[in-house]
Amino acid sequence: MNLHGIVAVSGKPGLWKALAQNKTGFILESLDDNKTKLVANLSTAKLAALDExxxxxxxxxxxxxxxxxxxxxxxxxxxxxxxxxxxxxxxxxxxxxxxxxxxxxxxxxxxxxxxxxxxxxxxxxxxPKSAEASAEEPVSETVAETSAEETKPKARKAPAKTAKKK
The missing domain is CATH 1.10.10.1650 (Arc Repressor Mutant, subunit A)
Known part of the structure; x- marks a missing residue:
C-alpha cells in the first residue's frame, strides 16, 4: 500500500493528492470523482500526510x-x-x-x-518505493552518455576592438 503523497487538509473534506509544491504551499488534487484542484497555503492550512x-x-x-x-x-x-x-x-x-x-x-x-x-x-x-530501490535504479541513459567534451564550457571569442578614427 502506497500512501506517499496523500494528505488530509484541515477544514476540507476528503483526501488530497499532492501534485506539486510552490513557494507558499502545495498544489493538491482531490481523490474523489470531481478531481478538484486546490492550492494549500502552508501558513494557513494544516496538512497531515497519511503515511505519517x-x-x-x-x-x-x-x-x-x-x-x-x-x-x-x-x-x-x-x-x-x-x-x-x-x-x-x-x-x-x-x-x-x-x-x-x-x-x-x-x-x-x-x-x-x-x-x-x-x-x-x-x-x-x-x-511503496523504498529508498534502497530508488538508489538501485540505473542512471538515465541520456545523462550517462554525455561525454566530458560535451560538458566543457565553450570558449568565447573576444570582441574585436575597433580602431578609433582621428
Missing part, C-alpha cells in the same frame, strides 16, 4: 497503514456514519491494542471514511 499518521495505542502507536491492511482483510466494514459503539467494536477487531480513552468515535469515523475513499484506488494495492 498514527493511532494512539496502549503500548506504542499504531500506523494508519497497518490499520488499513487489517481493514482490507476484515469481513465487513461498518458505515462511517454508524454509531460510536459499532465503530468501537470494529476497531477492537482491526486495532485490538488501540487506546480506547484517546481514540474517539470521530477519529474512527474518519479512518473508516478514508479507507472507503482509498480502497478502490490503484495506489492502495501498489507497493
Amino acid at each position: 499518521i498514527t493511532i494512539f495505542g496502549e503500548d506504542e502507536d499504531i500506523k494508519l497503514k497497518d490499520i488499513f491492511e487489517r481493514m482490507n482483510s476484515a469481513k465487513s466494514i461498518p458505515d462511517p456514519k454508524a454509531d460510536g459503539n459499532t465503530l468501537r467494536v470494529f476497531f477492537r477487531e482491526v486495532a485490538p491494542d488501540h487506546d480506547e480513552e484517546k481514540v474517539y468515535a470521530s477519529d474512527m469515523k474518519k479512518v473508516v471514511s478514508w479507507y472507503n475513499l482509498l480502497k478502490d484506488l490503484p495506489l492502495f494495492t501498489e507497493e
Whole structure:
C-alpha cells in the first residue's frame, strides 16, 4: 500500500493528492470523482500526510497503514456514519491494542471514511518505493552518455576592438 503523497487538509473534506509544491504551499488534487484542484497555503492550512499518521495505542502507536491492511482483510466494514459503539467494536477487531480513552468515535469515523475513499484506488494495492530501490535504479541513459567534451564550457571569442578614427 502506497500512501506517499496523500494528505488530509484541515477544514476540507476528503483526501488530497499532492501534485506539486510552490513557494507558499502545495498544489493538491482531490481523490474523489470531481478531481478538484486546490492550492494549500502552508501558513494557513494544516496538512497531515497519511503515511505519517498514527493511532494512539496502549503500548506504542499504531500506523494508519497497518490499520488499513487489517481493514482490507476484515469481513465487513461498518458505515462511517454508524454509531460510536459499532465503530468501537470494529476497531477492537482491526486495532485490538488501540487506546480506547484517546481514540474517539470521530477519529474512527474518519479512518473508516478514508479507507472507503482509498480502497478502490490503484495506489492502495501498489507497493511503496523504498529508498534502497530508488538508489538501485540505473542512471538515465541520456545523462550517462554525455561525454566530458560535451560538458566543457565553450570558449568565447573576444570582441574585436575597433580602431578609433582621428
